[in-house]
Amino acid sequence: MRLAFILGEIGSGLRRNITMVVSVILVTFVSLTFVGAAGMLQLQINQMKGYWYDKVQVAIFLCSDGSTAAGCATGPVTPEQQDNLQTLLESPAVAQYVNDFQYESKDEAYKHFKDQFSNSPIVDSVTPDQLPSSFRINMKDPEKYQIISETFSSQPGVETVIDQRQLLERLFSAMNAASLVAVSIAGVMIVCAILLIATTIRLSAFSRRRETGIMRLVGASKIVIQLPFILEGVIAAVIGAALASGTLWAVAHFFLGEYLSKQYPDTAFISPGQTLILAPALLILGGSLAGISSLLTLRRYLKV
Amino acid sequence: MIRFENVTKVYDQTARPALDDVSLEIDRGEFAFLVGASGSGKSTFLRLVLKEDRASSGAVYVAGQNVAKISSWRVPRLRRGIGVVFQDFRLLPQKSVFANVAFAMQVIGKSRSVIRDTVPEVLKTVGLEGKENRLPHELSGGEQQRVAIARAVVNRPGILLADEPTGNLDPTTSMGIMGVLDKINQNGTTVVMATHDDDIVNEMRKRVVELKNGIVIRDEARALYTSMIPVVGQSRRLRDASGRDEAQPPAPGEPNPDSGEEQR
Numbered sequence A: 001m002r003l004a005f006i007l008g009e010i011g012s013g014l015r016r017n018i019t020m021v022v023s024v025i026l027v028t029f030v031s032l033t034f035v036g037a038a039g040m041l042q043l044q045i046n047q048m049k050g051y052w053y054d055k056v057q058v059a060i061f062l063c064s065d066g067s068t069a070a071g072c073a074t075g076p077v078t079p080e081q082q083d084n085l086q087t088l089l090e091s092p093a094v095a096q097y098v099n100d101f102q103y104e105s106k107d108e109a110y111k112h113f114k115d116q117f118s119n120s121p122i123v124d125s126v127t128p129d130q131l132p133s134s135f136r137i138n139m140k141d142p143e144k145y146q147i148i149s150e151t152f153s154s155q156p157g158v159e160t161v162i163d164q165r166q167l168l169e170r171l172f173s174a175m176n177a178a179s180l181v182a183v184s185i186a187g188v189m190i191v192c193a194i195l196l197i198a199t200t201i202r203l204s205a206f207s208r209r210r211e212t213g214i215m216r217l218v219g220a221s222k223i224v225i226q227l228p229f230i231l232e233g234v235i236a237a238v239i240g241a242a243l244a245s246g247t248l249w250a251v252a253h254f255f256l257g258e259y260l261s262k263q264y265p266d267t268a269f270i271s272p273g274q275t276l277i278l279a280p281a282l283l284i285l286g287g288s289l290a291g292i293s294s295l296l297t298l299r300r301y302l303k304v
Numbered sequence B: 001m002i003r004f005e006n007v008t009k010v011y012d013q014t015a016r017p018a019l020d021d022v023s024l025e026i027d028r029g030e031f032a033f034l035v036g037a038s039g040s041g042k043s044t045f046l047r048l049v050l051k052e053d054r055a056s057s058g059a060v061y062v063a064g065q066n067v068a069k070i071s072s073w074r075v076p077r078l079r080r081g082i083g084v085v086f087q088d089f090r091l092l093p094q095k096s097v098f099a100n101v102a103f104a105m106q107v108i109g110k111s112r113s114v115i116r117d118t119v120p121e122v123l124k125t126v127g128l129e130g131k132e133n134r135l136p137h138e139l140s141g142g143e144q145q146r147v148a149i150a151r152a153v154v155n156r157p158g159i160l161l162a163d164e165p166t167g168n169l170d171p172t173t174s175m176g177i178m179g180v181l182d183k184i185n186q187n188g189t190t191v192v193m194a195t196h197d198d199d200i201v202n203e204m205r206k207r208v209v210e211l212k213n214g215i216v217i218r219d220e221a222r223a224l225y226t227s228m229i230p231v232v233g234q235s236r237r238l239r240d241a242s243g244r245d246e247a248q249p250p251a252p253g254e255p256n257p258d259s260g261e262e263q264r
Ligand SMILES: Nc1ncnc2c1ncn2[C@@H]1O[C@H](COP(=O)(O)OP(=O)(O)OP(=O)(O)O)[C@@H](O)[C@H]1O
Pocket: B011, B012, B017, B018, B036, B037, B038, B039, B040, B041, B042, B043, B044, B045
């Protein structure tokens, strides 16, 4: 009976305050979408780290026609220089850091390039000659990049040593910055949401002060008096959180899954299913924010 | 049932107390009128019984319990034992008569079947059978007050507090309401009624507690609205005196100078 009564009160409260309830839903929706976006970026970073850290290599690019580096004074890399480098790679001093390595010829480099940029018109303007040959080294411990770099940079025939991981790190720090921005926007929006929920609950309590006054006089318990108001805020916020979760799923499914993954086929994007990990967190976050802010508002504006 | 021990209530430090060292006991099953001029502290008395406010000093006992010692989460239980009726009825305008009375049972978790059985019975007690489905605006003031009384007593409280319940009603309707209150009192409920209505008090011949400036100046059984033993000499002194001076002769039998013999 009491449950049915409380549910009825919630229903009438939601109906009476429909415009405010809709705005609470929208504000929590937007703010939690930003929270979720930050979460998705973090998931994506982890995903890419897991996927790429096994694959990325230290690349020793060898001199080619147009190279200007100090090691290329003698022009394009000669077979002797290449042999020397290979010997050095196999020497115990270096081999202890190396899992394995392979040589990538200009033609192979062209083939990889074509695969990677198959969608891009740039492929047509590149010829195998323009791409340098290289040694691709798979490190035992990617952190030890410095040793390889120091050993090989000054060797004749070497144009440059590149740690692909560092390129990735740059990408990741950009993504981290983006998620920080998302979190900051989310923070401001959440403050908006809290204030709006507080206002809504206050209005709701005011418009029903007659009922609550009578409830108080006939000895209704604090819970029965306050719960309809609190649940009103919580329900609105949870609807907003559900919309936010749905949006994140849609972004993962349609934007990442069907668009970006076709543009960048060798990038591991998070799957729509993974964004659903975020959904319970968003629901709990939205619900508890609303619950706490309604509770605090009621403490001030609803005498019990 | 209700006991005040040296109760003082100060709302505003700069003004005189709303109740000043009031000691008084109302027994179970009694019917008592609280009379006195506007601002004499009648509503304050009732609010203290309900623990709507805290006494500044002294102790208020309701059903043997010191209300100051009741923790906030047990206050609802105290209030379930007390029904309240106001001058302005305070009905829910969009709910029917039945729903208004049922509301008081719903919010304390009474089952649907109990509500279905009890509400018509109570509506019959207050003389509203057949009007269950009316909305408050389809009722006369007297009928609305009957609904309010039904709501106040539907949970069978031991005490019924009424703050000027007939203040908005004509004399005949008021008498009808008094009949209802008397019937409820006959069933064993302690009734305390604050009123300005001298006809009603004189008609009912119940206990009368008279307040003036927060002080009990008269407490008489089976009394009239004004004292039966007018003490003319004191009347002028009382009117001129500050509130403090009146504490000295709290003997019953003081006249009410404002509405007293001058009216006759
Ligand atoms: N909430 C309050 N805050 C400050 N002062 C108050 C408050 N309530 C009552 N008072 C003061 O306390 C005194 C007693 O008020 P109370 O309402 O008890 O009088 P009353 O006897 O019920 O009057 P009436 O017959 O007009 O209803 C008055 O002087 C009033 O101004």
